[in-house]
Amino acid sequence: MSPTTARVTSVDTYDIRFPTSRELDGSDAMNPDPDYSAAYVVLRTDAADAPEGHGFAFTIGRGNDVQVAAIEALRGQVLGRSVDALCADPASLYRDLTGDSQLRWLGPEKGVAHMAVGAVVNAVWDLAARRARKPLWRLLADAEPEWLVEQADFRYLTDVLTPGDALDLLRRGRKGADERRARLLERGYPAYTTSPGWLGYDDAKLTRLARRAVADGFTQIKLKVGADLDDDIRRCRTARAAVGPDIRLALDANQRWDVPEAIRWTTALAAFDPYWIEEPTSPDDILGHAAIRRAVAPVKVATGEHAQNRVVVKQLLQAGAIDVLQLDAARVGGVNENLAILLLAARFGVPVCPHAGGVGLCELVQHLAMFDYLAVSGTTDDRVIEYVDHLHEHFLDPVVVRDGHYTAPAAPGFSAALRPESIARYTYPGGTFWAADLAERTRKEQAV
Numbered sequence: 001m002s003p004t005t006a007r008v009t010s011v012d013t014y015d016i017r018f019p020t021s022r023e024l025d026g027s028d029a030m031n032p033d034p035d036y037s038a039a040y041v042v043l044r045t046d047a048a049d050a051p052e053g054h055g056f057a058f059t060i061g062r063g064n065d066v067q068v069a070a071i072e073a074l075r076g077q078v079l080g081r082s083v084d085a086l087c088a089d090p091a092s093l094y095r096d097l098t099g100d101s102q103l104r105w106l107g108p109e110k111g112v113a114h115m116a117v118g119a120v121v122n123a124v125w126d127l128a129a130r131r132a133r134k135p136l137w138r139l140l141a142d143a144e145p146e147w148l149v150e151q152a153d154f155r156y157l158t159d160v161l162t163p164g165d166a167l168d169l170l171r172r173g174r175k176g177a178d179e180r181r182a183r184l185l186e187r188g189y190p191a192y193t194t195s196p197g198w199l200g201y202d203d204a205k206l207t208r209l210a211r212r213a214v215a216d217g218f219t220q221i222k223l224k225v226g227a228d229l230d231d232d233i234r235r236c237r238t239a240r241a242a243v244g245p246d247i248r249l250a251l252d253a254n255q256r257w258d259v260p261e262a263i264r265w266t267t268a269l270a271a272f273d274p275y276w277i278e279e280p281t282s283p284d285d286i287l288g289h290a291a292i293r294r295a296v297a298p299v300k301v302a303t304g305e306h307a308q309n310r311v312v313v314k315q316l317l318q319a320g321a322i323d324v325l326q327l328d329a330a331r332v333g334g335v336n337e338n339l340a341i342l343l344l345a346a347r348f349g350v351p352v353c354p355h356a357g358g359v360g361l362c363e364l365v366q367h368l369a370m371f372d373y374l375a376v377s378g379t380t381d382d383r384v385i386e387y388v389d390h391l392h393e394h395f396l397d398p399v400v401v402r403d404g405h406y407t408a409p410a411a412p413g414f415s416a417a418l419r420p421e422s423i424a425r426y427t428y429p430g431g432t433f434w435a436a437d438l439a440e441r442t443r444k445e446q447a448v
């Protein structure tokens with residue numbers, strides 16, 4: 001591509017909230033009434049070829065305005081940057097954002113501030129992939145191993161993974177990539193579904209949706225657990241009866257338990273042959289996960305969607321605390337940090353089954369899993385991407401799941417862009433949906 005003088009000309013943010021709490025979609029033991037939300041950012045440029053990059057952090061309602069403010073705090077670092085330089089080396093921006101000496105105090109590298117970095121960095125990768133006219137998975141899989149190593153963040157990791165180790169992994173990972181790409185394009189990447197198992201659904205709805213999942217080609221479903229043990233025993237029995245013995249049944253406690261309770265509860269559900277127990281306790285409790293894993297085997301322990309950065313992931317792996325790593329595309333510092341996380345998982349031989357659902361997390365994370373298959377781990381054995389079948393209609397390039405598999409996206413970019421009409425409707429509080437909702441609530445209050 002010939003060099004240009006294009007710059008980032010604006011960094012626009014949006015507080016987007018969907019009223020999912022009204023149907024109990026997304027309900028679990030810790031989050032009974034989530035309104036799935038996106039703190040959304042658009043980098044606009046004056047480049048003729050690829051004017052925009054889109055990114056977001058996922059939140060579940062209140063506090064999405066705080067997340068938006070954290071993204072806005074990064075604006076000055078991004079405005080005016082050369083589009084050529086950003087796209088050639090997204091790591092340069094990643095390092096500047098994570099290294100901002102004043103904002104760093106708000107983390108370092110965790111929580112709202114770090115998720116803001118992730119949103120902006122992912123927007124840059126969206127821009128870079130659009131500019132290269134490739135879906136992101138393909139841009140990454142086609143890249144030279146040396147360049148990928150430059151893009152991954154090895155800081156605080158070199159006791160277990162050096163850039164040299166990573167280069168070896170990536171060079172080895174390329175072998176057979178052409179055949180795998182052909183298979184990916186033909187078959188897609190395996191998925192599992194969480195849609196049947198939200199905690200707020202009754203048994204009839206659970207049964208209906210679990211049966212439909214099997215008919216739709218899924219070989220694994222997931223149930224939310226952790227609010228009430230008797231209910232969970234009944235729901236696990238119901239789900240197992242609906243899907244039969246051969247479908248994997250994953251359980252997700254969303255951090256509900258202390259370590260002894262996690263062991264007791266998981267043991268009590270073991271009769272239903274669960275495949276994994278997810279987020280059994282605090283996402284920060286590395287040694288607690290290790291103790292749970294030792295106690296509940298052969299039930300596997302899975303976590304990672306709330307792992308705040310690569311250092312926590314490193315320790316989960318070092319401590320033998322997990323069987324399955326559930327990286328999240330939008331919680332850590334974007335693609336640069338997730339490259340390091342994928343390489344860490346490969347180094348330890350632990351399968352990555354990405355967290356998705358939410359708003360747009362399926363859209364994002366499919367690219368990382370497909371890259372992992374083509375260029376890092378080289379396999380989809382015991383690997384599945386989470387799938388939840390809501391809110392995709394708001395995206396310009398929504399995921400396509402067929403016969404239990406994600407179809408490889410073909411459109412250039414990171415699949416992050418929301419439809420303009422969805423932004424106009426669900427911007428909080430001024431979008432058309434929320435303005436009408438607020439007016440209705442005010443009217444009802446005045447009538448009382």
Ligand SMILES: [Mg+2]
Nearest residue numbers: 252278279305
């Ligand atoms: Mg989960």
